Amino acid sequence: MRAASICVLVLATAILPALPGGAVQGSGLDRPAFLEEKAPVLAPFAFVRFCLAAPSECAMKHGAGEVRDDIAADIAAINRSVNHAIVPRRDRPGQDLWTLSPWAGDCEDYAVxxxxxxxxxxxxxRAIRLAVGLTPDGRGHAVVIVRTRNGDLVLDNRSDAVKRADEVDLVWMKIESADNPKWWYAL
Structure with a gap:
């Protein structure tokens, strides 16, 4: 919860315009537990720069496309550990950087x-993907998605609780491919 207002992600948010009063279109609809890929879209520009700086993080993915449900405690422990290891701090305007294990950072740093x-x-x-959505106040926000047999789990720096994709307050925009991190899809 301590990082709830820290993440500001510079993205093309015209895809999902805000309604009067700051609400985001689609925020009250019933949503599935699994995120569904749609048309290919451009990866966030700062992610492309991240791949250039850390090419091993953007190599082709391997392994199963989902994880066993019995490792939920391990997933929650990692979410909590990273949430408490990084001090919330916004990037400077126009200087969005995605960094692994920084001492301080914003949502993308937590996610990677x-x-x-x-x-x-x-x-x-292959079961672990980055995704971007809009918060209820219309701010871009990056999270990690872990695919299980029972739904996509969301690891979010705004909460230590791991929730299914249909239980979070984000309006989904895009997600990285399960096979190739350089490919992204609209949600």
């Missing part, structure tokens, strides 16, 4: 760090 820790813990890379 969690993805790395989950893979190091032995989870299959």
């Amino acid at each position: 760090t969690k993805r790395r820790k989950l893979i190091e813990h032995g989870l299959p890379a």
Whole structure:
């Protein structure tokens, strides 16, 4: 909860315009537990720069496309650990950087760090994806999605609780491919 207002992600938010009063279109609709890829879209520009700086983080993915439900405690521990290891801090305007394991950072830094820790813990890379959505106040926000048999789990720096995709307050915009991190899809 301590990082709830820290993440400001510079993205093309015209895809999902805000309604009067700051609400985001689609925020009150019933949503599925699994995120569904739609048309290909451009990756966030700062993610492209991240891939250039850390090419091993953007290599083709391997392994199963979902994880066992019995490792939920491990996933929650990693989410909590990273949430408490990074001090919330916004990037300077126009200087959006995605950084692994910084001492301070914003939502993208939490997300790429969690993805790395989950893979190091032995989870299959294909089951772990970065996604971007809009918060209720219309701000871009990056999270990690872990696919299980019962739904996509969301690891979010705004909360230590791991929730299914249909239980969070984000309006989904885009997600990285399960096979190739350089490919992204609209949601």
